[in-house]
Amino acid sequence: MDMTPHFPIYLDYSSTNPCDDRVVDAMIPWLREHFGNPASRSHAWGWEAEEAVEKARVQVADLIGADPREIVWTSGATESNNLAIKGAAQFYKTKGKHLITVKTEHKAVLDTMRELERQGFEVTYLDVQEDGLLDLNKLKDAIRPDTSLISVMHVNNEIGVIQDIVAIGNMCREKGIIFHVDAAQSTGKVDINLAELPVDLMSLASHKTYGPKGIGALYVRRKPRVRLEAQMHGGGHERGMRSGTLPTHQCVGMGEAFRIAKLEMAQDIAKAKHLSQRLLNGLKDIEQVFINGHLTQRVPHNLNISFNYVEGESLIMGIKGLAVSSGSACTSASLEPSYVLRALGRSDELAHSSLRMTVGRYSTEEEIDFAISTIRLNVSKLRDLSPLWDMYKEGIDISTIQWAAH
Amino acid sequence: MAYSEKVIDHYENPRNVGSFEKGDDSIGTGMVGAPACGDVMKLQIKVNPVTGIIEDARFKTYGCGSAIASSSLVTEWVKGKTLDEAASLKNSEIAQELALPPVKIHCSILAEDAIKAAVDDYKKKHTH
Numbered sequence: 001m002d003m004t005p006h007f008p009i010y011l012d013y014s015s016t017n018p019c020d021d022r023v024v025d026a027m028i029p030w031l032r033e034h035f036g037n038p039a040s041r042s043h044a045w046g047w048e049a050e051e052a053v054e055k056a057r058v059q060v061a062d063l064i065g066a067d068p069r070e071i072v073w074t075s076g077a078t079e080s081n082n083l084a085i086k087g088a089a090q091f092y093k094t095k096g097k098h099l100i101t102v103k104t105e106h107k108a109v110l111d112t113m114r115e116l117e118r119q120g121f122e123v124t125y126l127d128v129q130e131d132g133l134l135d136l137n138k139l140k141d142a143i144r145p146d147t148s149l150i151s152v153m154h155v156n157n158e159i160g161v162i163q164d165i166v167a168i169g170n171m172c173r174e175k176g177i178i179f180h181v182d183a184a185q186s187t188g189k190v191d192i193n194l195a196e197l198p199v200d201l202m203s204l205a206s207h208k209t210y211g212p213k214g215i216g217a218l219y220v221r222r223k224p225r226v227r228l229e230a231q232m233h234g235g236g237h238e239r240g241m242r243s244g245t246l247p248t249h250q251c252v253g254m255g256e257a258f259r260i261a262k263l264e265m266a267q268d269i270a271k272a273k274h275l276s277q278r279l280l281n282g283l284k285d286i287e288q289v290f291i292n293g294h295l296t297q298r299v300p301h302n303l304n305i306s307f308n309y310v311e312g313e314s315l316i317m318g319i320k321g322l323a324v325s326s327g328s329a330c331t332s333a334s335l336e337p338s339y340v341l342r343a344l345g346r347s348d349e350l351a352h353s354s355l356r357m358t359v360g361r362y363s364t365e366e367e368i369d370f371a372i373s374t375i376r377l378n379v380s381k382l383r384d385l386s387p388l389w390d391m392y393k394e395g396i397d398i399s400t401i402q403w404a405a406h
Numbered sequence: 407m408a409y410s411e412k413v414i415d416h417y418e419n420p421r422n423v424g425s426f427e428k429g430d431d432s433i434g435t436g437m438v439g440a441p442a443c444g445d446v447m448k449l450q451i452k453v454n455p456v457t458g459i460i461e462d463a464r465f466k467t468y469g470c471g472s473a474i475a476s477s478s479l480v481t482e483w484v485k486g487k488t489l490d491e492a493a494s495l496k497n498s499e500i501a502q503e504l505a506l507p508p509v510k511i512h513c514s515i516l517a518e519d520a521i522k523a524a525v526d527d528y529k530k531k532h533t534h
């Protein structure tokens with residue numbers, strides 16, 4: 001690999017990953033000469049495409065300890081979340097119309113839940129603890145006789161904490177509730193073995209595991225069998241659960257990406273641990289620095305830090321050699337800071353002051369060292385500009401000040 | 407989001423950063439915004455008690471690049487102006503000068519509020 005750091009240095013792996021070269025190479029033939037429709041049963045073009053798609057399905061299933069027949073191709077984790085939650089809620093609505101999820105879920109889950117509320121379902125959105133983890137007693141208390149589905153993400157996209165899906169799943173099993181897990185952020189990062197995990201539905205993404213964008217999958221358990229109402233109607237592909245011609249090259253890409261992830265997971269994790277620890281070591285002695293999310297119950301490649309009294313967007317503007325993301329509202333079109341950080345009970349200014357840095361397969365020590373020096377320089381520069389920093393230094397508690405809202 | 411060259415210039419080379427000595431009678435201070443909203447601006451003016459002209463200005467801002475640029479620009483603009491001239495500065499002029507996109511207009515409004523607050527503070531000190 002080319003060892004020169006490319007600018008801006010990519011520290012946003014939780015947003016998306018570059019496609020692995022081996023994945024791209026595996027995909028190309030299925031865009032060029034092998035163009036057949038995998039659903040064409042009447043000629044060799046279709047047969048070879050179907051074979052490629054089925055091989056990829058096995059590769060995806062292998063990474064998560066599933067049976068290939070439990071894998072349904074989708075366009076990505078957002079679609080998987082929609083299909084799982086709407087599909088199961090609608091299929092089992094005679095059992096009950098109460099659903100439970102968590103406030104720190106991805107919008108693809110939260111917005112799907114909102115839509116179901118409009119369709120007459122009732123949804124409980126649970127708070128998390130200060131460390132980002134779900135309080136299992138609160139979950140237990142929220143369960144009602146008419147609860148039909150619980151959806152909890154495996155790894156949080158912003159703060160990287162890992163929820164205890166074994167305990168939650170066991171609780172669901174006991175009560176006969178369908179359990180959906182959004183695992184978009186966890187494949188290749190955390191061991192997943194669905195042969196043992198008490199999970200009924202699991203959403204998977206390709207592009208966060210070094211595969212191409214535009215493809216994902218939904219795991220749908222066969223034993224005991226979970227049923228879904230289709231959300232996409234048409235030619236009855238994917239056993240009627242998701243119609244639409246399969247994109248052979250995309251399926252092959254995701255399959256290859258998952259094959260590599262299974263093979264190289266141990267070294268990927270070791271590298272991520274080493275680099276994020278190096279990053280943390282380089283930053284932790286800065287005054288008024290806070291790590292967001294549980295310190296150990298998290299994926300190693302995620303470091304979400306708040307630099308108090310420094311606004312996140314201005315920091316991102318300063319560290320322009322780095323591609324990172326912020327929980328500050330200013331980086332998005334909304335005026336609210338990250339709802340995930342707010343759900344941890346972080347003050348607004350700490351939520352506005354956060355950076356999410358996520359490392360990955362192609363990150364290097366040189367890049368981390370550059371990141372440390374530019375962050376330190378800019379935090380100090382922006383604190384010199386910050387009236388809140390002055391007040392902190394003078395011993396004024398800014399939470400006691402009556403601020404004029406605007 | 408792409409920033410205009412002027413915003414980047416003010417962000418990278420902010421003008422008149424700092425604070426004046428406390429307890430100086432010729433100083434007016436305005437502090438506006440709120441940490442919860444992601445921006446707080448502190449703007450100070452130093453006024454010549456004889457002529458009533460603003461001779462110097464300082465700022466400190468916690469906020470995005472556009473908020474920093476808006477307050478930096480305002481410290482340049484108010485110098486040499488009378489209190490009433492300074493207080494009549496419009497946010498639209500700031501937004502236009504910095505080519506702020508619609509989502510950042512509130513930064514220019516905050517800068518206008520800051521200068522008005524500083525002028526008010528000075529006037530309050532000098533009406534007794």
